[in-house]
Amino acid sequence: MNFLAVIGRITFSFLQAAGRLGVFAAxxxxxxxxxxxxxxxxxxxxxxxxxxxxxxxxxxxxxxxAALALNIYxxxxxxxxxxxxxxxVVIGIVRExxxxxxxxxxxxxxxxxxxxxxxxxxxxEQIDAMATLSTDPYKYLIAPRIIATTLMMPFMLVIxxxxxxxxxxxxxxxxxxxxxxxxxxxxxxxxxxxxxVYASLTKAAVFGFFISLMGCYHGFYSRGGAQGVGISTTNxxxxxxxxILLSNYIVTELFFAS
Amino acid sequence: MTNIPKISxxxxxxxxxxxxxxxxxxxxxxxxxxxxxxGGSGSGKSVMLKCILGLLHPERGSIKVDGEETxxxxxxxxxxLQKKFGMLFQGGALFDSIPVWENVxxxxxxxxxxxxxxxxxxxxxxxxxxGLSPDVAELSPAELxxxxxxxxxxxxxxxxxxxxxxxxxxTTGLDPxxxxxxxxxxVERVKEMGVTALTITHDMSxxxxxxxxxxxxxxxxxxxxxxxxxxxxxxNAYVEQFIHxxxxxxxQMEILKA
Numbered sequence: 001m002n003f004l005a006v007i008g009r010i011t012f013s014f015l016q017a018a019g020r021l022g023v024f025a026a027x028x029x030x031x032x033x034x035x036x037x038x039x040x041x042x043x044x045x046x047x048x049x050x051x052x053x054x055x056x057x058x059x060x061x062x063x064x065x066a067a068l069a070l071n072i073y074x075x076x077x078x079x080x081x082x083x084x085x086x087x088x089v090v091i092g093i094v095r096e097x098x099x100x101x102x103x104x105x106x107x108x109x110x111x112x113x114x115x116x117x118x119x120x121x122x123x124x125e126q127i128d129a130m131a132t133l134s135t136d137p138y139k140y141l142i143a144p145r146i147i148a149t150t151l152m153m154p155f156m157l158v159i160x161x162x163x164x165x166x167x168x169x170x171x172x173x174x175x176x177x178x179x180x181x182x183x184x185x186x187x188x189x190x191x192x193x194x195x196x197v198y199a200s201l202t203k204a205a206v207f208g209f210f211i212s213l214m215g216c217y218h219g220f221y222s223r224g225g226a227q228g229v230g231i232s233t234t235n236x237x238x239x240x241x242x243x244i245l246l247s248n249y250i251v252t253e254l255f256f257a258s
Numbered sequence: 259m260t261n262i263p264k265i266s267x268x269x270x271x272x273x274x275x276x277x278x279x280x281x282x283x284x285x286x287x288x289x290x291x292x293x294x295x296x297g298g299s300g301s302g303k304s305v306m307l308k309c310i311l312g313l314l315h316p317e318r319g320s321i322k323v324d325g326e327e328t329x330x331x332x333x334x335x336x337x338x339l340q341k342k343f344g345m346l347f348q349g350g351a352l353f354d355s356i357p358v359w360e361n362v363x364x365x366x367x368x369x370x371x372x373x374x375x376x377x378x379x380x381x382x383x384x385x386x387x388x389g390l391s392p393d394v395a396e397l398s399p400a401e402l403x404x405x406x407x408x409x410x411x412x413x414x415x416x417x418x419x420x421x422x423x424x425x426x427x428x429t430t431g432l433d434p435x436x437x438x439x440x441x442x443x444x445v446e447r448v449k450e451m452g453v454t455a456l457t458i459t460h461d462m463s464x465x466x467x468x469x470x471x472x473x474x475x476x477x478x479x480x481x482x483x484x485x486x487x488x489x490x491x492x493x494n495a496y497v498e499q500f501i502h503x504x505x506x507x508x509x510q511m512e513i514l515k516a
Contacts, residue, residue: 036370117355128313129351133365133418134340140368 024217031138032147042144049110049145049212050152054160056109057102061161064097065089065168073177085177086184087191089169094196095256098162100248103207106149106157107240111215114145115236118219119229127220142220146212153208154201162200199255206251207244214240262325264289264422264454265310270319272305272478279305280316281478292448292455294465294486296500297475298509303458304348306475307424310456311343312336323422344415344453345424349431350407352399358385358410359395365418384413388443405436409443416447423448425457429464441467462501465489474500476509 069089076082118141121127127137166188173179218236222228263286272280279302287293297303308314310321312331321328328339352361360367362384363377372380382392388409399407408428415423425444429437441464448455448468457468465472469486474497482494489501499507 121353124349125347125351126353128308128311129345129347129353130364131313132311132340132343132345133368133414134337135364135368 045148050156061165062168065165069169069172086187093165099203102161103244111240114215115219119222149208149212154204158204210243266322268320292470294469302478344420348427
């Protein structure tokens with residue numbers, strides 16, 4: 001009897017949380033497309049999320065591309081397929097590793113930061129204060145963050161991650177594995193298709209939306225002082241990472257499942 | 259002075275789960291009156307303010323402002339109502355990501371009715387009205403002392419020229435001299451602007467300085483109301499115990515005994 005009650009309680013609280021997240025997402029979306037728009041806040045968020053994430057995203061992509069090239073060369077040499085290195089690197093980076101690693105890095109950096117900032121604003125009554133000043137917190141705080149992350153992920157961070165990741169493979173292949181630079185680039189460009197790039201950018205936009213949604217949602221509903229903000233921050237990062245991996249599979253299935 | 263109360267609460271009921279915080283609370287605040295609500299921690303003072311501001315939704319009861327029902331107001335109706343209110347929060351609730359002057363002018367900038375240059379001039383003027391020099395305008399809220407943060411909070415509350423100002427424990431955490439300075443400022447600004455003021459506090463020196471009328475809240479209900487001059491001979495055992503800060507009396511603190 002108690003066991004059933006526990007299952008019931010867990011199911012009920014899961015549905016309650018899912019419903020609250022759904023309402024939060026719908027409210028946020030409606031505020032993203034209706035005025036007033038706080039352009040100053042949006043530009044600030046675009047700088048924070050896009051520009052300031054470039055170094056960490058670039059370094060991650062560079063080393064991942066380099067390591068990928070070494071692994072593929074070594075693995076390919078077992079059945080004389082070393083020449084496939086440029087094509088596998090570009091497909092691996094553009095379709096999968098560029099957007100996913102960039103998403104996970106940005107989730108750690110941006111989602112945590114949003115949850116901590118909004119959580120602190122919640123527990124120090126700053127969000128309540130904003131409402132008393134005739135300013136809708138959804139419009140001023142949530143909408144600019146979601147728009148900025150959803151735009152910056154595909155149009156800045158993942159493009160950079162894709163290019164730098166391929167460059168990482170190129171540098172190792174030409175500098176260490178004796179590939180000809182011209183041939184490498186030619187094979188890379190020949191093998192890359194427009195669909196690969198569309199898939200990469202679509203994943204980036206979806207990941208960006210989930211990263212900001214989770215950061216804002218957990219921060220906005222923070223409770224209980226410093227400990228509550230800490231819990232929200234952890235939950236934001238974990239849930240954003242899980243959603244990135246889940247949606248990565250779904251988008252891959254949509255684009256490439258034959 | 260009109261006979262319609264500026265704020266009228268009738269049968270206001272709010273509960274969180276099984277805990278009843280406001281229990282059929284009735285209160286009238288007349289235009290231009292400075293009403294101070296006293297009561298112990300957890301007696302429902304802050305919840306009452308948040309219900310009036312629309313930050314919390316009561317389960318039952320009526321909240322009228324200028325004779326108009328406000329409980330179910332949404333959208334522009336709620337936004338227009340918010341313009342009547344200014345609030346000084348207990349912890350200041352200053353936005354720590356923007357400088358002091360933007361905090362003070364936040365409500366004006368949100369309305370897009372003034373340029374940033376004009377907003378800064380208005381902010382500096384309001385800072386002067388609370389005894390702060392123009393050089394404070396460029397500082398971050400984190401660089402201010404507790405007393406200065408309260409003053410900036412007061413400047414922000416009066417900058418939007420509200421008809422009603424709420425003061426949530428305005429002297430909490432301040433030394434007695436700074437507390438008196440804040441009390442003086444509140445009295446001066448409220449009289450100068452001719453606004454209706456509703457203050458919640460458990461600081462009796464604030465009560466004696468700010469109040470025209472005093473009400474005591476206990477277990478979610480108003481148990482005594484009277485002019486400030488009657489506070490010392492109210493004939494109410496709860497009020498007597500509270501104003502003299504005695505452990506013995508009808509008010510029993512919920513303390514777990516080992």
